[in-house]
Amino acid sequence: MTETIFFYAFALLTLGGGVLTITRRNAVHSAIALIVSLSGVAGLYLLQHAEFLFAVQIILYVGGVMLLFLFVIMLVNLDEAARDRQFNKQWWLALACVAVVGAEIVYFLRKGAAAFQLAQPSAEQMTQGNTERLADVLFSQYLVPFEVASILLLVAIIGSVIMGKKRV
Numbered sequence: 001m002t003e004t005i006f007f008y009a010f011a012l013l014t015l016g017g018g019v020l021t022i023t024r025r026n027a028v029h030s031a032i033a034l035i036v037s038l039s040g041v042a043g044l045y046l047l048q049h050a051e052f053l054f055a056v057q058i059i060l061y062v063g064g065v066m067l068l069f070l071f072v073i074m075l076v077n078l079d080e081a082a083r084d085r086q087f088n089k090q091w092w093l094a095l096a097c098v099a100v101v102g103a104e105i106v107y108f109l110r111k112g113a114a115a116f117q118l119a120q121p122s123a124e125q126m127t128q129g130n131t132e133r134l135a136d137v138l139f140s141q142y143l144v145p146f147e148v149a150s151i152l153l154l155v156a157i158i159g160s161v162i163m164g165k166k167r168v
Contacts, residue, residue, distance in 0.1 A: 007047055013040030027073045031066060038062045052131040 017037025024030040042057035108115050138146055 003047060006043070010040045010043035010047065013037065014044065015040075028070065031069050031073055034069070035062055035066050038066065050130060052134055 014037050017033045017035070017040060020033035021030050021037060024033060038057060038061045042054050042062065045051075045054040045057055
């Protein structure tokens with residue numbers, strides 16, 4: 001019963017934050033609403049016993065990415081951006097995307113629970129937690145791509161610091 005209440009609370013946070021993100025005129029308010037939405041997603045991860053994804057969602061997205069968004073919003077001249085035209089003429093593309101997502105929802109509602117059949121975990125997978133399994137795979141099979149991604153992120157951070165220093 002309490003899991004159901006928490007699910008609906010986190011789902012409401014996620015959906016409410018998402019709606020507020022796209023409806024607010026103030027960019028800072030939109031960013032804060034996005035933080036609320038991402039926090040709701042983190043709560044949903046925690047309810048699914050995905051502790052690693054919960055921690056990544058909080059640390060990386062809510063903590064890091066949204067902090068960068070807020071810095072960029074505060075550095076950009078918002079008065080000039082507010083005078084620019086906000087919409088373009090690609091409403092037909094948006095309408096097509098809405099139709100596709102609506103068709104997917106109708107398909108899954110008609111198909112029911114049979115559309116969500118998942119493979120059963122093996123006995124070995126049941127003894128380890130999901131964080132341990134992810135660490136084993138990440139640092140054994142995907143070590144080189146992991147290191148390449150970390151080097152690319154380091155280069156991006158150094159580049160952004162150099163670019164930001166030239167402007168000040």
